[in-house]
Amino acid sequence: MIAFLVKRLMHAVLVMFVISLLAFAIQDNLGDPIQQMVGQSVPESEREELRERFGLNDPFLVQYTRFAKNALQGDFGYSYFYREPALDVIARHLPATLELVFASTFIIVLFSVPIGVYSAIKPRSPISRFFMGISIIGISIPVFLTAIVLIQIFSIGLTITFFPEGTAWGSWLNSFFSTQGNMPSFGRGGGTVEMFGYWETNFASWNGLRNIVLPAVSLASIMLPLFIRLIRAEMMEVLQSDYVKYARAKGISMRRVYFVHALKNTMLPVITVGGVQIGTMVAYTILTETVFQWPGMGLMFLDAINRADIPLIITYLMIVGVIFVITNTLVDLIYGLVNPTVKLTGKPA
């Protein structure tokens, strides 16, 4: 176990090293940070002076060695835009992103397991077909479109006049399909509550929850269909296996067969995929956070790219690399718990 964790730690270091090297190699293509710092009419001589001061004229190796030396001491450089250490900026934006990912994960688990299991048990029922159809649409619609549509329906509101207003049924249908739209359209709102003097949470107040619902739903919209289909496929496969047939033959109640024997074995691959997908979700937050102006790492990263805030871009990429290593490690640990036949040390079993 310890050997496994040490090994993973070394992975993390290696990943950070490779990412930093790559990020540094492409930094010239990310744009000119000086351009973002000065007014348009500032003369070239002033710009050159700034470039010199920020060490942007030094050769690649000199710049990288300087960065690596500082990074080893925990100093990842100063964000040009925030005028703060890049690590502090990321630490401040991290909670918002983690809460968003957590809320989405909650929605995904809450809906994907029952729907997936149901449509595996009753693959031909109209409800199953309905969910399968919806899930295809869900996978195909880009997340920012989902987000904009959600904002239109639930924040701005929708007035439907499609049905004839004069008739009783018409106006009833019109008002049935029209929405009020008073959900907040952006940001974390004023309802955040501080915890531990550092972490602001959206989960501790009604207002905070109202703010997180739409972003979380739109972030979940891309993964939820995937998980429904994954659980359904795995479950159907497990239901064909011999031990399930045997259990049924033995006369064990169907409920017990489905939810104890079959579901447990269904979840093994789901956990693996799920862990990796949660990592990917951090990447999807870039789109969701931009549309909802959610002040997390994704929005911060996109802004950093637009501003050519190179120290922040590099630090973000390294941190995301580490997040991937951590989630993968956690997945392996959980996998080991669920399936004791898996050995964690990585040695041949």
Place this chain on the structure above:
Amino acid sequence: MTFKKTLLASVIGATLTGTALLPSIASAETLRIGYSADPETLDIHEQLSGGMLRFSHLAFDPLVRWTKDFEFEPRLATEWEQVDETTMRMTLREGVTFHSGNEFTADDVVWTIERLKRSPDYRAIFEPVESAQAIDDTTIEIKTSEPYPLLLNLATYIFPMDSAFYSGETEDGDDKGEIEKSGDSYASRNVSGTGPFIITDRRQGVRVEFERFEDYWDTETEGNVSRIELTPISENASRVAALLSGDVDFIDAVPPNDLERVREADDVNLVEVDGTRIIGFQMNEERVEAFQDARVRQAVDLAINQEGIADRLMRGFANPAGQFSPEGYSGHNPDLTPRYDVERANELMAEAGYEDGFAIDMIAPNNRYVNDAQIAQAVANMLARINIDVSLRTMPLAQYWPEYDTRESDMAMIGWHADTEDTANFFQYLSFCIDEETGAGQYNYGSYCNEEIDQLVTEADSETDLEKRNEMLREAEAMLYEDVGYITLHWQNLAYAAAEEVEIEPVVNALDFPYLGDLVIDR
């Protein structure tokens, strides 16, 4: 939560919260703003940008400011007179206090001008100013090295800072008045100005909060905003949605695609303002020999349908231009209008010996100006009709400027806003013969050079008889029009939108800094 609070909140806040929480205005109103960007820093001299100037007008006051019609309105300076050719004497407003409680005097103005002359972004603009001197507490004299007609234009950039507040050393031994680019300087985190609003909380990129300054000198204003919450929402669609859903009261930069939707929405007002930023193209004479021929340049200009682009592509959200200066500017010449004529263009191409045309490449940004990439595409198609075969590359802003600086394409798009709100500025940056020494022609992508025009503009810039000066600049515009040193397309408009009860119309202007101190909310 101490780390997110600015030092300002703890320093000034501590002394002022007691009073600031109880604004004297009868009807206290909160204004929730969704701007496309928030101020980059709190040091108003660290960066010259639209966002910083907007902030300057909230927390500070200029000596004079522009009205909607490009007239000067007295603010902290109440009167001014030209003493001799190079000296202007200004009388300052009495009874003005800074947010820190210090009294505003002539020394603060002198200190601010000296600081401006140290600022990398303002240094060049304030080059003509030689010195500033306090005669007494409410009088200053500003001297220029040469006769300079635009001193009042510069005065719109002089937002007096609290010299006592910004003097001395911080705990770390740094000078409080230091200007540090993208650094953690004292002035970038602490503010004391004379403006209508005090910053109470600031989380960069997330939200800035202001309270009205209790002791604000302008008691005549009807402005009744007591609190401002500014959220930067850079995504166009989200900003519009935030307004339509009622989550914010006021947004800037309504995108052209959403104008119709916002105009027709209930409870929301759209205000369009004619802008002053010229959008156009430059032809690289170093790389394409044909562009050295004035007839070819004229042909390119004639082939482009400015009216069509403004009407259809911009949906009326721009005014087609035949010159640099928009209406209201000193050198605006009403005779110079776009002259779309493909037939004549083809004749000129033939005359110049290019009836078979040639191939060029073109670069344009895709997220800097309104519809920039689409405009470039349209221009490329129009040039095909005079047999100029264009291969277009568009790229995001962050990559565009470095690419632009290499000058390795044949045609490039650029928009320009004159920092001085004056005609001469366009020429100096965009069409002057390049001179590395003086910095002239810094954005003259095509190395266009017409010494006659340069000389005329230079003379105009030391002509203090404004009537005469305007005549000279109009003449310069006409000469450039004839010689086509720059392809003008249009001045892109500005669009703001606000909830119905927020009366933004009187406070927005072509300069793109709304005077929110005077904003009235009638709920």
